Amino acid sequence: MYVLGELINLEPEIRRAKKRGRHEIVRLPIPWYQRAPLGLLSGTTVHVAILEDPVSDVNGEVLDSGGESTESSASVSSVPILPSLSADTCQQSSSDGQQKKRPRIGDIVVSVVNPMRHVFRVQVKRQEQQGALHEVFKKIHDLFNKHRINIALAETVTTDCRKSHDVTLVCEFLNQVDEATIEETKLELENLLGDGSLQEESEPLVVWQRPLKNIVFSRLGVIRAGWVCDCDWYSQIEPRIDASNSVELKSKVRLTRSINSRGDLGGRFDCRGFDCSRVVVYSDQANRVARFVLPKPNAFTVQIEHADIPGALEILTNSLKEEKLNLLSTLIRRGGAGHGNATLVAVCEPSSVQKIGVELLTQNLTEALRRVKDAAMYRIGDPRVSFGKLPANILTLRHPEDRIIQVPKRLREAVKSIRDEIPSSFIPAFISRRFAGSGYRAKKIARIVHRTLKKHKFAPIEARPDPLDDNPTTFDQVEARLWASDLGIVLVINQENIESMSGNLAHEAGFLQGQDKPVVFLVEQSLAKKNVIERNLSNIQGHVVLTFADGDSAYDPDNPNSIYQVLSAWLRNVRRRLRDKKHRT
Secondary structure, three states: OEEOOOEEEOHHHHHHHHHHOOHHHOOEEOOHHHHHHHOOOOOOEEEEEEEEEOOEOOOOOEOOOOOOOOOOOHHHHOOOOOOOOOOOOOEEEOOOOOEEEOOEEEEEEEEOOOOOOOEEEEEEEEEOOOOHHHHHHHHHHHHHHHHOEEEEEEEEEEEOOOOEEEEEEEEEEOOOOOHHHHHHHHHHHHHHHOOOOOOOOOOOEEEEEOOOOOEEEEEEEEEEOOEEEOOOOHHHHHHHHHHHHOOOOOOHHHHHHHHHHHOOOOOOOEOOOOOOOEEEEEEEOOOOEEEEEOOOOOOEEEEEEEEOOOOHHHHHHHHHHHOOEEEEEEEEEOOOOOOOEEEEEEEEEEOOOOOOOHHHHHHHHHHHHHHOOOHHHHOOOOOEEEOOEOHHHOOOOOOOOOOOOOOOHHHHHHHHHHHHOOOOOOEEEEEEOOOOOOOHHHHHHHHHHHHHHHHOOEEEEOOOOOOOOOOOOOHHHHHHHHHHOOEEEEEEOOOOOOOOOOHHHHHHHHHHHHOOOOEEEEEEHHHHHOOHHHHHOOOOOOOOEEEEOOHHHHOOOOOOOOHHHHHHHHHHHHHHHHHHHHHHO
16 A cells, blocks of 8 residues: 655755755655654654666666675675766766666665565454464564564554454564575464464465665664654765766866765766656555655646546546656545545656746646547546645644744744753743842742742743843843743732833733743732732733732742742643643644
8 A cells, every 4th residue: 555645845955955065954754644654753763775776778688787786784885886977978887898877866765674674574363362462473483583583563453343353563584584584484474373273364464575676875864753864865866966967067076075985875876867856755555665756857746626437537647648748646536526526636747858837737738638528527627736845834734723833033043042951851931020120039039930940840941131231131032032931930029119010021921822832920919919910911811810928928838828839839730731732732
């Protein structure tokens, strides 16, 4: 089973990487609907491999790449054989003086299973009963120890109204094995799981997946919020793009030195005729891999809604064929279409390298569809054309009513710096209070608030003015701390010669509330009796206001009306709310 998607545009990521001069930061996006079935949660370590596509000579024989075999991991870490960097040829000289074509770049593969190992999948169904799964593992234990076989993934589920239990195991050989060992292991597995002692309802299925061939690059990466990071994949492709697009590569010396210093196979394959800034992604559920296919230039996605009746697809595919389009992937779905309709989603490659505008392309396809005899009876809608979705639009699932608020670009570094200084087990809490005219008592209350927060594993954050700087605190400094915080505490106490409540405190509280962050007004009891909050915040209702005792009673941690007791109860409740919210998302 394959989970398909649309064309993805990587141009913004590539431009950002080149601007910084670090090609290794080009990330690969995996859409949420393809990432979820593969279990690629954030923090997952994955294998990233680049394949080469062997090209044929005039006799139809597949030519090798001029290098060593890729069956072992040693081939990936060996010193590269650099091809000619001129753009007018993509050939290499063989030992007999004839020219060999270089292999073209193939797919990019991402998997939690090492693609350079022999992998097999075991599927067996058992009668649902206590201990059924344990019996399966018990039977194969000795065999797996003998051949050093590791169970990489296991999926089991009760099915058929609790009558059966389906078991699927993805296993890998930790050592290199030959064909005889593979066949021997397969027969032993089938005999062990098919001897009838466990009342199986179907014969066991053992499917082998041999190591991927023609691997020219393999490295570990990590999944971070839907992105494949730290795998340095683009630096392996970028040299061939430069060599393909210029007759004289000015940076030939620099390029050769950089490839040799990395020890990778970055220049072995030919990228001409491929658009390395766009990818078609699909997940192969059977083999547990995500594949990135590089299309030819000017590829696009077309969506056509049509009547869900026999013959409609023949008309649609014939129209695309007449436009000289090659289909990389097609998906027929009923989701999102009207009653009695379906939608064709196809990623197409034009035969011409000349770029065509969206409006002209849509017009040509529309006219082609309308020329088809009796097309009206099929209710074929106008095609919608896209030259690639941005990764930000496919990385996460968004509810139609959600409004996503992101940290402004100008503040991202400051916010990250603030949060990096906070221990991972602590929750950042912004303290909003007046600094001007603060006397000894006000500072003492602030210290108690700090100690209370730290005791409950909250990190206090303040936009404190620098005492050595005459300039006032800028709003960017305050805003960055507001963005970095997960909750807010507005401290309203008696001050010397100044108002206890100010516009700054109201603004900071509103900023946090607008982001749906918990906010509490911690007010001294004497001020609460004067309705300070109500008078300064107009007629807005629903604020959380907590009062603490006046005088020395506010400092006594055993007093039920002290700052410590009142704030602690609220913090415990907030921690539960934040934890529940995190689990829901």
